[in-house]
Amino acid sequence: MSRCWLALVEGLPKGADAAAGAFTTDGHSAGTLAAWRRPAKPVRDALRVDERLIDPDGSAGWISLVLPPPGVRLAFDDPAVQQARRLVLLHPFPAGVSTLLRDDSHFEGAITVARSPAEKQRLRDDPFARIFPSRMLSIEAGILGAVSPPTGPTIERYGSDNPWPWDRFD
Amino acid sequence: MSVTRGARDANGSVGMDAVGELAVGTQVPDFDLLDHAGSRRRLSELVGGDPTVLHFYRGWWCPKEQAFFRRLLALQEDAEVAYSRMVSVSVDPPEVNAAFRAGLGARWTFLSDSNRHVQTQLRLRETTDTLNDPYVPAVVVISPDLRIHAAYNGYWYWGRPAHVELVRHLRDISRGLRPDWVPPAP
Numbered sequence: 001m002s003r004c005w006l007a008l009v010e011g012l013p014k015g016a017d018a019a020a021g022a023f024t025t026d027g028h029s030a031g032t033l034a035a036w037r038r039p040a041k042p043v044r045d046a047l048r049v050d051e052r053l054i055d056p057d058g059s060a061g062w063i064s065l066v067l068p069p070p071g072v073r074l075a076f077d078d079p080a081v082q083q084a085r086r087l088v089l090l091h092p093f094p095a096g097v098s099t100l101l102r103d104d105s106h107f108e109g110a111i112t113v114a115r116s117p118a119e120k121q122r123l124r125d126d127p128f129a130r131i132f133p134s135r136m137l138s139i140e141a142g143i144l145g146a147v148s149p150p151t152g153p154t155i156e157r158y159g160s161d162n163p164w165p166w167d168r169f170d
Numbered sequence: 171m172s173v174t175r176g177a178r179d180a181n182g183s184v185g186m187d188a189v190g191e192l193a194v195g196t197q198v199p200d201f202d203l204l205d206h207a208g209s210r211r212r213l214s215e216l217v218g219g220d221p222t223v224l225h226f227y228r229g230w231w232c233p234k235e236q237a238f239f240r241r242l243l244a245l246q247e248d249a250e251v252a253y254s255r256m257v258s259v260s261v262d263p264p265e266v267n268a269a270f271r272a273g274l275g276a277r278w279t280f281l282s283d284s285n286r287h288v289q290t291q292l293r294l295r296e297t298t299d300t301l302n303d304p305y306v307p308a309v310v311v312i313s314p315d316l317r318i319h320a321a322y323n324g325y326w327y328w329g330r331p332a333h334v335e336l337v338r339h340l341r342d343i344s345r346g347l348r349p350d351w352v353p354p355a356p
Contacts, residue, residue: 089277093207148209151216151257152278153250167218
């Protein structure tokens with residue numbers, strides 16, 4: 001897996017491989033959701049994401065963006081994170097999902113993508129939102145693709161520094 | 171022909187080495203079917219790089235399947251942290267599979283062979299049930315190249331693998347797959 005970074009930034013993201021406008025549920029701008037495929041972190045708040053989720057040709061959708069409060073970190077192997085992953089596998093799978101992380105041992109958020117109205121409705125019960133606060137955002141076309149659900153029942157990460165649900169060691 | 175005799179003829183010897191076209195040492199065809207969400211999935215993509223329990227079952231309505239699924243649910247608790255995968259296949263349509271899967275609490279992929287193409291290809295039609303035309307219950311444990319490491323004919327319930335047998339097969343395949351099975355010496 002190559003390194004892929006995601007961040008919600010103000011204004012135009014510099015050097016991003018994909019980017020799209022983000023809007024709150026009441027239609028106000030929430031910035032730009034941007035992604036970079038590169039080894040080094042591109043901006044201060046960028047987090048690693050499953051690269052399969054990023055597609056410059058992807059259509060518009062909604063996301064649940066779960067991020068910890070400033071200064072808060074949680075071990076990736078915390079039972080709360082494990083249970084959230086179990087629930088993602090148990091429920092109808094969204095258009096895409098990825099945990100977000102900076103290092104190999106901490107859970108630092110998650111992004112879940114919805115496209116159909118039913119998927120959008122289920123975003124309100126995002127299992128990762130039981131861990132940290134979630135923001136519901138509308139995302140324009142140009143950044144988010146679709147990822148097939150993992151086969152299951154594995155919830156372990158393949159190589160401890162890869163975002164879940166990446167499902168290979170290579 | 172008695173039911174028992176028919177099953178033996180259809181599935182090969184009652185034991186651990188063959189059921190229908192599934193024989194130890196051969197490869198499972200890389201079929202593609204709809205999953206429980208209605209998305210088309212190819213077996214090799216589902217197996218990925220891990221040992222996999224591939225399970226063919228009659229349908230949600232069979233009490234023997236309900237009992238065997240409880241065994242697989244117990245295995246699920248181990249498999250979720252052991253880089254091992256599970257796939258269940260029946261002739262039920264995706265929406266029925268989705269409901270059954272949710273009711274069980276299963277977190278692995280269910281595939282729907284409602285037009286019975288794969289069932290025919292694998293010679294796994296249970297000819298003694300002309301009402302449902304279901305799969306002959308069968309379990310194979312396969313490696314990432316889809317090669318069959320173990321095969322179980324579950325027509326009679328005791329032909330199905332026990333939890334400990336599945337663990338042993340998954341361990342054997344994992345040992346061969348993981349170059350660092352023996353941890354590096356300090």
